[in-house]
Amino acid sequence: MSLALPRNTTRQSESMLLGDAARVLHRLSGTVIVVFVLVHVAAQAVLRAPALAGWNAAMPWLPVVQNQPWIHAVLYFSIVFHALYGLRLLATELGARIDYRRSLWIIVALAALAAVKELARYVA
């Protein structure tokens, strides 16, 4: 195998800023998860607690949202991405040597796979 060369760093401003993308995705996916949990709690609440049944009428959008397959896809993507990326961060800080580019793409791919799988469930 040939030895690895140093990097060619003459086109830095053309490449995607992976760190920025990852960080934004991590925050967005976190937000999605939190929002989902809140919505989920609200939905369960109106279903299970008779005292709150009146709220049901105030949230006519809830079932609509719940029935959108893409929302589930986004949710699955977010959960998988957020979890794996967070684990990657932890692992590297504990000493694991992980390539930041490759690992990011792998995590995105895995998260996308989860999303597609979720979509497929609805389509089928």
Added chain:
Amino acid sequence: MSEQITVVAEVRRHDPSQGGEPHYQRFEVTGVDSMRVLDVIRSIYEQQAGDLAYQFACRVGRCGTCAVKVNGVPVLACQERCKPEMRIEPLTPFPVLRDLVVDRSEVETRYAALKLSPQRSCAHPGAPEPIDPALAEKLCHLDLCLACMVCVSACPAVAERPFDGPAFMLKLRHMALHPADSADRLPQALEAGMLECFNCDLCTQLCPADLSPAQAVRDFRRQMIFGKGKP
């Protein structure tokens, strides 16, 4: 072999000593397609705007003084290839002296405050100091930092939080690994905001010297958790 191209550069002009608002001036430059951003800037100065303030010295990615932002991304002007359309701005978040030149005195003050020479507990032996060859190689790699501030400019943690910046972490790590240095560098790293780093590796991606300040931060964090100091 080399084709000619014409590029459009919008250069940010501002003289803070004269007040007024910054504005962007448009230039067209024609030259060989292997031109670097610095070639474009120099051509603008030589042919079109004799009053442009810009900085460079070595032109080969060594002095670290030519760093600018091209289309929003911090780069070394002398290494970055020219783009058909580009917006050239001074490096943020540093105070601008004029046009593309920033004032780095605060950066130097930070370097000085970090005491980045080995704090020796005993004098150099006056003969080859025993250093493992592999460690010597590693020390040299860490010492290749240009102090260009590209990483500090790109770092999102610097923008959001009280953090000196990746370049300083790298230099502290260099000292932490140096066998002649008796100081404890971890508290210094903490003081400089090491925990604020997002571990996003943007600094690693953009460093023109192929260094990874993010790895330096990770090494410090691991040292903090597991308590391992010198290797």
Added chain:
Amino acid sequence: MRDSNDFILESADVLIAGSGAAGMRAAIAAHDAGAKVVLLAKGPRRANHTRMSGGRYNAVSGANAQDSVEAFYRDTVDSGMGINDHELARILADEAMQRAYDLESYGLAWDRTEARKYYLSMTGGGTFVRTLGSIDEGIGITEVMLHQLHARSVPIRDFHMLVDVVVGRDGRVAGALALDLSRGVWRYYRCPSVIIATGGTSQLYETSSGPAINTGDGIAIALRAGAELVDIEFMQFIPISFVSPPSARGYTLTEPAHYGMRHFDPQAEAAHLVNNKGERFVLAHDPVRKEGSTRDVLARAIMIEILAGRGTPEGGVLMLPDKAVFEAFLKERPTYVKRLLENYGEAQARLEAPIAVTPSALYTLGGVRIDPWCRSRVPGLYAAGEAAGGVHGANRLGGSSMPDIQVFGRRAGMAAAEEAKARGPVAAADGVSEARARAAALEACMQRSGGMRPVEVKKRVQKLMWDHVGLVRSGPKMEQTLRAFGDIRSQVLPAIKVTGASRILNREWMEYLELENMLDIAEAMVASSLLRKETRGAHYRTDYPELDPHWTANVWVRREGAATKVERHAAARPGAADMQPNEQKATAQ
């Protein structure tokens, strides 16, 4: 000056111009000797030549048992073709290793093969493998030194350009005038001693390896202040530099790529150089050493090919590297492999494809004439590093500038501190009015509207120097060049205009100041090249192509009023034993 706010008075014991290794080493030594030091840098402090260098450092470390301080000295004098200042060359050989340990104590990690054994390689010239190096090259050397200055709280003034040294009525240094480019204000430093560590003059040439700041300011300033120059006709050109991209043109490609296995073994062959017909043209110039010849011979051979139209379309020749050294090269000089990759491509970076190369101006062999403690002829004025002359003679060993700037930087700092202590502070009024007058005169170009721009004139000077006072020189062309310089000085210079009115980082204004210095040095170079009617080392004349023993001598340059005087002085005769050629010594061992 608009008003007195633009002229600020300060003081120091030792003022040092130059933030390269020579200046920084001087600052460390002067500070440690108890002096109040101020260090000026024309640009940001890291913008210096030392930082750009490969950092190869000749010293006798003991790692090669065959080598000796004596052999290093002889190599230096042989390569200098006998006209070195032998005392300076001796000091270089003697003290190089101690200064290398100083660098290690500052935090530099020399490459090593074992914990206590340094890794050695060959550089241009020399008979023994003796050169130290570190992967961080010039960056590492300047960085560890800078942190030493920080540790000592030595004030470093970025963007402060030394403009002139003022000599008092007693003939001693009274102070120095500098322009703070970042604010557009003048500063006059009252000080009993000034150290010139401003580096070389490679910017006098169209294609050069050094940084944009090397315009020979300090050498010209010293000349104007009354110091003498020596060997200024000798300019070292490096044979193998990048041809493209435009920004990097002229930057040294580094020797390991060129040397191949010769990098480790003086007997091995260096990479072949071929012209556009595929001929190994060097064989005609040096059939014995071939491509392993000295820098001067190779640079000239390449230049002649290019001038004869046998170069590549981009103006270079091709080097056929030896890919067997790639692995060692990658480990030892990763930065250069990176530059090859970025400038030329992967095949070239792996040393698998021909590499286009061109000669470029590298190193100013001459400079301010100094004694062993770096004193010039003017009491209180010191010079060290590339700005000083005499150590290397007519040609320099690759890797000998790094020890030079450490050894003589330190000596200059110590001597200047001592002088300051002996003399005490300079009287308050000394030199101030002269400095004010000089500053006012240098503001005139800011008010003019007609005339040429400094950058145009600079390019003209660079082209003249490259064409006629470069690798290939001849009497008539140089006479013509001298006249052209005279015209520039009398007609163009007084009418130069500066485009922008801003005083802050006005590059054209700075270039105008540089231009005066460049012209002073260019004239001194031509005048001494004309006087030296022979060919020796880096100085090659087509009208006098042979070495002439009569010229085992030095040319000294000094100013008398506005006139430049050049004189021949026999070289300091070394002892008879010193004359033995190194070759004999080496084979006799």
